[in-house]
Amino acid sequence: MPNSSKKMVKPKVVVSKCLGFAKCRWNGTTIPDSFIDKLKKHVNFIPVCPEVEIGLNTPRPPIRIVNNRLVQPKTGRDFTDKMNRFSEKFLNNLKNVDGFILKYKSPSCGMKNVLIYPNKDTRKAKSQGPGFFGKKVLERFKGLSIEDEGRLRNFRIREHFLTRLFTLADFRKVKKSKSIQKLLDFHTRNKFLLMAYNQKELRILGQILANQANNFSITADEYEEHLRLALSRMPRYTSNINVLLHAYNHFSKKLNAKEKKYFHHLIDEYRDAKIPLSAILVLLKDWVMRFDDKFLAKQTFFQPYPEDLISITDSGKGRNK
Numbered sequence: 001m002p003n004s005s006k007k008m009v010k011p012k013v014v015v016s017k018c019l020g021f022a023k024c025r026w027n028g029t030t031i032p033d034s035f036i037d038k039l040k041k042h043v044n045f046i047p048v049c050p051e052v053e054i055g056l057n058t059p060r061p062p063i064r065i066v067n068n069r070l071v072q073p074k075t076g077r078d079f080t081d082k083m084n085r086f087s088e089k090f091l092n093n094l095k096n097v098d099g100f101i102l103k104y105k106s107p108s109c110g111m112k113n114v115l116i117y118p119n120k121d122t123r124k125a126k127s128q129g130p131g132f133f134g135k136k137v138l139e140r141f142k143g144l145s146i147e148d149e150g151r152l153r154n155f156r157i158r159e160h161f162l163t164r165l166f167t168l169a170d171f172r173k174v175k176k177s178k179s180i181q182k183l184l185d186f187h188t189r190n191k192f193l194l195m196a197y198n199q200k201e202l203r204i205l206g207q208i209l210a211n212q213a214n215n216f217s218i219t220a221d222e223y224e225e226h227l228r229l230a231l232s233r234m235p236r237y238t239s240n241i242n243v244l245l246h247a248y249n250h251f252s253k254k255l256n257a258k259e260k261k262y263f264h265h266l267i268d269e270y271r272d273a274k275i276p277l278s279a280i281l282v283l284l285k286d287w288v289m290r291f292d293d294k295f296l297a298k299q300t301f302f303q304p305y306p307e308d309l310i311s312i313t314d315s316g317k318g319r320n321k
């Protein structure tokens with residue numbers, strides 16, 4: 001099967017500790033998360049609870065964002081400076097991290113949609129924004145795979161998160177090798193994936209390699225910057241169809257009329273959001289093996305992350321959310 005024999009690099013992911021790692025929520029509970037459980041086998045997690053790290057007990061009276069301060073309404077204590085100091089120190093010490101999974105809507109960990117109140121007593125929020133720790137993560141690690149557990153329930157967002165995560169972890173290994181040949185191989189095996197994500201950035205990445213300086217670090221840094229840009233937005237399904245047709249052209253002369261008809265039927269179903277991308281990829285992967293297409297066999301597009309994560313990713317729901 002394409003890419004399956006290759007051992008994937010384990011990404012390093014910082015995760016909010018209350019997502020199944022410890023009972024550290026304000027009310028002394030944890031939140032089991034089946035997606036995170038499944039990921040444990042494939043990812044090196046770094047669990048952290050910023051509220052516990054700044055010295056808060058569990059259980060504890062909840063904290064909230066009041067205007068631009070992080071406060072505990074019941075006690076009137078203000079944790080803004082402590083939380084900012086902890087976040088900066090913790091994030092500055094992180095090395096070789098590829099992504100983050102943060103707790104949805106938390107005034108500390110949340111990356112967006114966290115309620116912001118006009119004062120400590122009112123029940124009605126005035127606006128929304130990131131939590132204190134989440135905001136520093138977004139500022140400091142722009143371009144990495146960062147999501148909250150709420151958004152990851154959407155299969156399209158999960159698919160994008162995982163693709164970016166495993167591609168960036170793979171690149172990190174290539175960068176560490178300081179081998180230009182490994183960088184060229186990385187580019188070759190990600191060609192279809194990058195074509196689906198961002199054709200303009202794919203061209204720029206090709207130019208960076210064609211005009212490479214005699215200095216691996218300079219080339220790799222420039223490549224990394226554009227790789228992150230290329231992966232910053234999830235691919236449109238029309239771009240995926242374009243790449244699927246590109247792959248199909250490798251076999252079209254070898255297929256019989258019924259097989260061709262079935263492939264185009266699947267493309268129509270995918271276009272109408274009736275089936276997930278993986279349903280067509282299964283068919284194409286089968287043809288890659290049947291016709292022993294060595295170029296396509298290497299393409300990460302067919303399997304950008306470990307195979308057993310696909311079943312929880314492509315539920316067939318969630319397009320355009």
Ligand code: SF4
Binds near residue numbers: 025
């Ligand atoms: S959301 Fe963050 S700060 Fe709150 S309990 Fe979970 S890990 Fe701790």
